[in-house]
Amino acid sequence: MSSLTDTSVTQLPCPTLAQLEAEGAPEEKALFRQLDAVAETRDIHLPLLDELLHLPKGRVVQYLHAKARACTEKVYGDRIFLRALIEISSYCKNDCFYCGIRRSNTTLARYRMEEGTILDCCAEGYAHGMRTFVLQSGEDAWWTDERLCRIVDTLHRRHPDCAITLSLGERSRESYRRLFEAGASRYLLRHETADAAHYARLHPAEMSYEHRMQCLQDLKEIGYQVGCGFMVGSPGQSPQTLWQDLQFIRRFQPHMVGIGPFVATQQTPFAGEPNGSVEDCLRLLSLIRLLHPHVLLPATTALGTLHPFGRELGVLAGANVLMPNVSPVENREKYHIYDNKICLDDGVDHCIDCLERRLQSVGRRMVVDRGDFQV
Numbered sequence: 036m037s038s039l040t041d042t043s044v045t046q047l048p049c050p051t052l053a054q055l056e057a058e059g060a061p062e063e064k065a066l067f068r069q070l071d072a073v074a075e076t077r078d079i080h081l082p083l084l085d086e087l088l089h090l091p092k093g094r095v096v097q098y099l100h101a102k103a104r105a106c107t108e109k110v111y112g113d114r115i116f117l118r119a120l121i122e123i124s125s126y127c128k129n130d131c132f133y134c135g136i137r138r139s140n141t142t143l144a145r146y147r148m149e150e151g152t153i154l155d156c157c158a159e160g161y162a163h164g165m166r167t168f169v170l171q172s173g174e175d176a177w178w179t180d181e182r183l184c185r186i187v188d189t190l191h192r193r194h195p196d197c198a199i200t201l202s203l204g205e206r207s208r209e210s211y212r213r214l215f216e217a218g219a220s221r222y223l224l225r226h227e228t229a230d231a232a233h234y235a236r237l238h239p240a241e242m243s244y245e246h247r248m249q250c251l252q253d254l255k256e257i258g259y260q261v262g263c264g265f266m267v268g269s270p271g272q273s274p275q276t277l278w279q280d281l282q283f284i285r286r287f288q289p290h291m292v293g294i295g296p297f298v299a300t301q302q303t304p305f306a307g308e309p310n311g312s313v314e315d316c317l318r319l320l321s322l323i324r325l326l327h328p329h330v331l332l333p334a335t336t337a338l339g340t341l342h343p344f345g346r347e348l349g350v351l352a353g354a355n356v357l358m359p360n361v362s363p364v365e366n367r368e369k370y371h372i373y374d375n376k377i378c379l380d381d382g383v384d385h386c387i388d389c390l391e392r393r394l395q396s397v398g399r400r401m402v403v404d405r406g407d408f409q410v
C-alpha cells in the first residue's frame with residue numbers, strides 16, 4: 036500500500052478544506068465528494084477504501100485528513116486528552132505471533148509491579164495533570180480479581196476525579212463485572228482483526244476470535260467505555276480485512292479505537308515481516324474519525340516509533356488522545372511488546388514537556404481532564 040517519507044512530515048500549514056476545494060482538479064473533486072459522502076453516511080464501501088489506500092500523497096489525502104481534523108475539532112475542539120500508562124506486568128500466558136512479550140520469548144526478563152509502585156506511578160501521573168490511569172498487562176493469572184480490585188478500589192478512593200482504564204486482556208465476564216464494581220470504568224481490548232481467518236493467521240490455535248469478540252460484548256454490556264483496535268499492516272491484512280475492521284467499528288460503536296502500525300519484532304514468528312505503513316495508519320485514523328466522529332482516538336506510540344513525527348501526524352489525521360508512559364523507567368525495556376519503542380528512558384517531566392511542544396506545533400493543547408467519550 037502507500038508510503039511516506041521524512042521529507043513529507045511537516046505539512047503545516049495544513050491546507051484547509053476551502054483551499055483544497057479551490058485548487059482541486061475535477062478528478063480530485065470527484066473523490067472529495069465521495070469523502071463528503073463517507074462523513075455524511077458514516078459508511079464506506081470497499082472499492083473506495085481500496086482506492087484511498089493506494090492513492091499517492093496529494094490533495095485527496097490532504098482533504099481526508101482536513102475533513103477528519105474538522106470533525107475532531109467540532110466534537111472535542113483543540114483539546115488533547117492524556118492517559119497515564121502503567122505497564123503493571125510483562126508476564127503473559129498467550130503466544131500471539133506479533134507480540135514481543137509472548138510466552139515463548141524466553142530471552143526477556145519479566146517483572147510484576149508492586150501494588151505500592153503502581154499507586155506511586157498513578158500519583159506521579161496525577162501530579163502531571165493526567166486524569167486517566169491505564170493499567171496494562173499481558174494476560175497474567177497472578178493478577179487475580181482480588182489483587183486488581185484492591186488496587187482499583189484504592190485508586191478510585193485516592194483519585195475520585197480520575198477514570199481508571201484496564202487493559203488486561205481476556206478475562207471472564209464475572210471478573211470484568213467485579214472490576215467495574217470496584218471502580219474501573221473503561222477497558223481496552225484490541226479486537227486485532229474483525230476477520231476470523233485473519234485472526235487465526237495472527238494467533239495460535241488455542242486463541243479464539245469468537246471469545247475475543249464475546250469479551251468485547253461483555254464489557255460493553257457491563258457498562259464500560261470500551262476500546263477496540265487493530266494493527267495496520269499486520270501479516271495477512273488486506274483492504275478487505277481492513278474494511279471488515281471499519282464495519283465492525285460502525286456496528287460495535289466503541290468509545291475508543293487504538294490503531295498503530297504493525298512493528299516487526301525479534302523473537303516472534305513475524306520478525307522478518309515488513310513493518311506496517313505509517314501512511315496507511317494515518318489514512319485509517321482519518322476514516323475512523325469520519326465513520327465514528329465522537330470516538331476517542333489515540334496517536335499511538337507505535338506511530339512515533341516508525342516516524343519521528345508520527346504522533347503529530349496522528350493528531351493532524353484526527354487523533355485526540357496521547358498515552359504517556361509513567362511506568363518506572365527500569366521496567367520499560369522489559370515490557371517489550373515491539374522493537375525500538377520510543378521514550379523508554381524519559382521521565383514524566385521530560386515526556387510532558389516534549390508532548391506539549393509537539394502538540395503546540397500542530398495547534399493542539401493538552402488538558403487536565405478525564406477525557407470521557409462525548410455523546
Ligand code: SF4
Binds near residue numbers: 138
Ligand atoms: S498481545 Fe497481549 S495477549 Fe498476546 S502475547 Fe502479547 S501481551 Fe499476551
